[in-house]
Amino acid sequence: MSTTGRAAGGLHLFPFRGLRYVPERVGSLAAVTSPPYDVVVRPDGLHHLESADPHNIVRLILPQASTPAARNEQAAATLTQWLAEGVLAPDPEPALYVYEQSRDGLLQRGLVGALALSAPEDGVVLPHEDVMPHIVEDRAALMRTTAANLEPLLLTYRSDGTTTGATAVIEHTITRDPLLATTTEDGFSHRLWSLTDPTELAEVRADLAHRQALIADGHHRWATYLRLRTEHASPSPWEYGLVLLVDTARHPLQVRAIHRLLHRLPVAEALQAAAGAFHVRTIDAPLPQALTALAEAAAEGNAFLLAGDGRFHLLSHPDRALLARTIRTDRPEAWRTLDATVLHSTLLDEVWRTPDTPEHIAYIHDTEAAVEQAERHNATAVLMHPVREEVVRDLARQGVTMPRKSTSFGPKPASGLVLRSLTVD
Template sequence: MPTVDDDLPSGLGPEEFSARIFGADGPRTDGGLELAPFRGVRFVPEVAGDLAAVTMPPYDLIDEAAAMRLLAGGGHNIVRLNLPRASGEGYDAAGRRLRRWLDEGALAIDPDPALYVYEAARAGTVLQRGLIGGLGLRAEAEGVVLPHENVFPGPVRDRLALMTAANANLEPIFLVYEGDGDAARIVDDTAAGAPLMEFDADDGLTHRLWRVTDPASHARVAADLRGKQALIADGHHRYATYRALQARHRAAGDGPGPWDAGLALLVDSTRYPPHLGAIHRVLPDLRPDDALDRARRVFRVTGFPAEDAAVEALAAADGPAFLLGGGDALHLLTEPDPEALSRSMPSGHSARWCALDTAVLDHLLIGGVWNLPENENAIEVVHDDASAAVARARRTGGTAVILNPLKVADVLAIAGQGERVPRKSTSFGPKPRTGLVLRLLDPEGNR
């Protein structure tokens, strides 16, 4: 298999780029799924301030308005590291700021290597609990770490530039696996004790973190994970960045090092099943009336004056269905024309893949009927919140496309047979909070 070029391959579409970067060679091991302990970097509240004020949601959920609120809320908010352009700074400035915060004591390196137990709860109910560690990077062909979405070169270049300048993993990606074994028992046993940190954030969740430093527990986790495989639930572009950084070091002859792993949260889905939400689209340059007129050619259209009734009808729809918003009313699209649908689908995909709502949206509507380019400028995304998507479309004079969430069984089946669902098809959650623990790529920070 080819390695990833130092500057990343250019001129490739998302499918070819994803195949290149996920399939690139790497150090092969017989250990299977691996989550290694490391010396975590954490905020010191006495210096940095309230943890709720210095942490944030994952970077790709932060729009410009949210970034401005985070910048205004605290001088040490990790948005200044993770999205330096929001404050008008570059990647090198973010790297210098990280080192300055370490020197000032706003951030501190834990003394011993550890795995970290992370929990997100709402009103006393645990929604998410898993282990944070250094995920061993694997080529897709090894069948250990399974991507289920394609990635685009632009976001990978952005994260690679930042990761290189910071020499750190600034936020964990999120993976799920089926285990219910010794690792899961260690997670729950650890969470029965007093947490290392605990705070309520503005996302309505209580976030807690524990540290597992016992080498015997690390060995038990390693033994339990061996032979397992994990699905990337969230963070495909960051995992692709981990792989690109690994390839860069291999090309430089650096040998094994901390770049052979990436910061990740690993959740046992048999104990803590993830929530799978939809990712809605906002098309700012497509007028709602124009979108609707063209969609009528290939869909049955039903109008709804009220949003609640329209969303209920979408959820009850059988087969591919979408809700168009942005104008005065909302319109449900159902029953796509079979011939138009068949003509629009690319060859080489399974019947299950071709029936996905996001595949129908991308190829029949966005690429076919509406003839829009597939890029971040023409297509914006909103995770889970249908009302927010409709409101954003109305502000821009564009069109919102509200979707039903995919089924977990479909995502797993498609990933298991080597396919990937269309980009931005899934919103697994709850996503880990950014800023709870960071991972330095200095070898001294991983011993």
């Protein structure tokens, strides 16, 4: 991977020799892909993916063994074996990759490449959520042992919306035959092209050199990239990380909520504790109608939907004195009024006394899965209403991070279409 011509500031996206599945060695490309590691609902989703194909990428991003060290060693051994057997193979020359996702009228295109890492104080790549140290350590150990970026982060930037620069290159590239095309079981069609022409690469480089990006998905992996960079002397391949970069002026992302599953808190206990602090209304209706009620309440203020006992319970209109006592005042108003802020500072910390640890809280992207798991395990699902993208971006530009797992941007790139080895030239 050549870094010739790198300049200070801005986004610097470099070609790399992508590792890709050899179609003849797997059942199908769709069967070896996976959602990002933190979207897989375990254990059901994990088992489903493992059984889809013996070479599914989930065996690398979520290896299963008795200890963390054994899991990471297993992933590294599996990666080595797949390379030796020709299941995965590096492309012949470094490239950027144009990646397209589409479904039901939704279209997203972006560039996959190795992004030069920048320090947080540079303000080039903006995080908007806090991270959990134990997850960063888990991802760092996996990357360290496999010496690979196994799935790309999702970053966004905003152009002026014209068909110039990187956009023009992307639009020209998609007129050619793709490297691969597949449709995954969620209905999304995926296509990937290789971009190697020096003139087009230079055009992309010039366009991105003055851009600023927002981390849409992958805060823990970005923190992992930064940690691992410090462990290696410069120059090294650890100074770059695998990303998908999307221009949201051309392809606006969807913003969804991430729900909470409170393992050790039954719904009855959650409602009893919250009764004096929030207005509580039980909704005897199917999930879609309950979510509509949540959206209507969220338009007026903080609101949450509890599930787990076969019904839905809307929490709204929190006690103002309680909010004043539990929410820190040294943050902007937009942060203090976030649902995630009220959930963690007021409900979890004060009302429910629930620690933010894996034993007590799971973070689940899929709404139906959150409800189903709560009902199955006598737990409480806290369903959230999504935050608007402009709120996220404005806070990020102020250097203010939101409570962790506050948002879910999408569509997320499928894992398994292109990987980056840190040992392949």
